[in-house]
Amino acid sequence: MQQVADRAKVSISTVSFVVNNTKPVTPETRERVLQVIDELGYRRNRAARALASRKSRILALIYPMLDHRNNHAFVESAATAAEERGYNLVLWPLHSDNVTTEIASLIEAGFADGVLLMEVQLDDERVSRLREAQAPFVLIGRTRELAGIDYVDIDFERTTQTAVDELAKLGHRDLALVLEDLRGTPLAGYAPPIRTEQAFREAVAARGLAGTVFHVAHDSGSISALPAELASSAPQTTAIVSMHDAASLALLSALPRRGIEVPRDLSIVTIGTTASLAALSQPPLSTYEAPGHVLGRAAAEALIARLEGRDGPATQVLVPCALHPGASMGPAPARA
Amino acid sequence: MQQVADRAKVSISTVSFVVNNTKPVTPETRERVLQVIDELGYRRNRAARALASRKSRILALIYPMLDHRNNHAFVESAATAAEERGYNLVLWPLHSDNVTTEIASLIEAGFADGVLLMEVQLDDERVSRLREAQAPFVLIGRTRELAGIDYVDIDFERTTQTAVDELAKLGHRDLALVLEDLRGTPLAGYAPPIRTEQAFREAVAARGLAGTVFHVAHDSGSISALPAELASSAPQTTAIVSMHDAASLALLSALPRRGIEVPRDLSIVTIGTTASLAALSQPPLSTYEAPGHVLGRAAAEALIARLEGRDGPATQVLVPCALHPGASMGPAPARA
């Protein structure tokens, strides 16, 4: 920086003002400085910058991310959005045994300026800790209590309503919802299936449709038992809304053997999956695709906005899933 | 730090020597310092540390990670291993247009101490740039030219041989290999399918078996055409080795409709997939599972070792995939 200053015949401070755009500088001076910077290949040192400004320009993304399927997009787009604004995203492994200490040290030790938290539970200890520690944070997801909290999340309620509407429009009167049974897993209390179940029950009730809910554990036994269970406890079902990927695929391959063709006899539509997963099946699943990239970016941007002092009201963004057509959804069969 | 020093009645340097274990200190003094640190809840500031020591203790993981399926494990375990050693992993989006500048600045600007590179192509520009920039780096994957390069990778050659052996042992004489056709994609030149194809051809030749290779593009059309193509161009095939997840699942659901039961009439075994993907199908796929966690960790550890001066010979680690049984592999049917 000193070299740049000397060569451009200005002070070191002026160089700083130029590279940071932090105080007005006459166009000529600025031009001169920028040119010298270019000639010399100068790059400012992040550590020194962080030390002097007391800002690390690092966002911590807390993991473990237990749900391995749909997180890629969030992470990737958050990292990109951060980078575009001069921040960087680090993966922060949070061990559940000492959440409090770790969160405090993360911020207090000046390592990260703010935190991104995914896979939020309805009542999430980590959120309470973040508030206590006064750490700037943004959720990708929602807790039960939302006052004053910045979050971006999938609009499961609206997506579910849309899906039910769409199916109703196709003539379906008997729907089923398939959810992952998370009891006893670390993800018990994970909000999306809970919100979706409630939205589903309300939606079918409001429209006078029948709706059965199946909670299916993640093990192969429970999954392969589903088709039989469906046939016995809700045989008149003509459309399934599924948030359980393994179950969706299992249904798709098991039903034909029972003489049920998809989508001729039964429609299946999934919620919150990725298009690439949907494409793995035959026929490709009709999917309300999780807007991962949009949300990851929105979260990073919201956090940075907070960090840079635009305080205003909380950012609270809900994005519904968009329908990725596929070929597993069709009109209801003529009623027996 | 000054406060700690005062209260422990030592100099600030001694505190530093204690927290970093960087110069001998008598047990009593050390104890005293550590206790004060605990009382005061002192945590050293990363930015200051980085500035003074000229080490950021940050590893950059270059992405885009184009292959979205199996990367999670690498990333996660690398981040964890780094954290255990006082390093952190940041996601570094590398735009292909200015690879050279970006890689240079990454290291020169002191942001990261070293680089982890995934999804390596056989001839990879980024690797050349990293060498030129004298950046410490470790590959997860392998280029063609390997002299003096640190890498950890899946041992596709050995895994393929093992798979072929296993199938031969089950009586299969007519094998097929299904690969993703990556021509025209950003991943053209991606090493794993190339190495696997070669290993497969050699393995079947060495054992006097028949082996047909199918290159299947990623689009739904090509994938759903595969069963027919298989039937017409290699009808006697009794075992398929697949590195193409979508194709594996498609085969599994399409073959029964052609009267071919898996594994009774045809065995399918996949290479380099994750167990969770394998579990999505019915029957669950028999899989040589990618050792993602092992490799991510090994890569981070190798990089840190380099950074901390243990220079010695290059770390070159190959880990074969282990068989995750599943239920899609069985003895060859009696020959017609």
Next chain:
DNA sequence: TGGCCGAAGTCAAGCGCTTTACCACAATGG
């Protein structure tokens, strides 16, 4: 004409550590 003002720059004091040189002292050996 003098006083005032704003705009463009400069000065210099840190930011919170690491690390090299150095010091005091005790033990050791010839």
Next chain:
DNA sequence: CCATTGTGGTAAAGCGCTTGACTTCGGCCA
């Protein structure tokens, strides 16, 4: 008994920036 070596500790010079206080100077108004 003195020189040598080793041991535990301190002093202080940075690391490369940011930033608030200060200077300079030309214009403008009364």
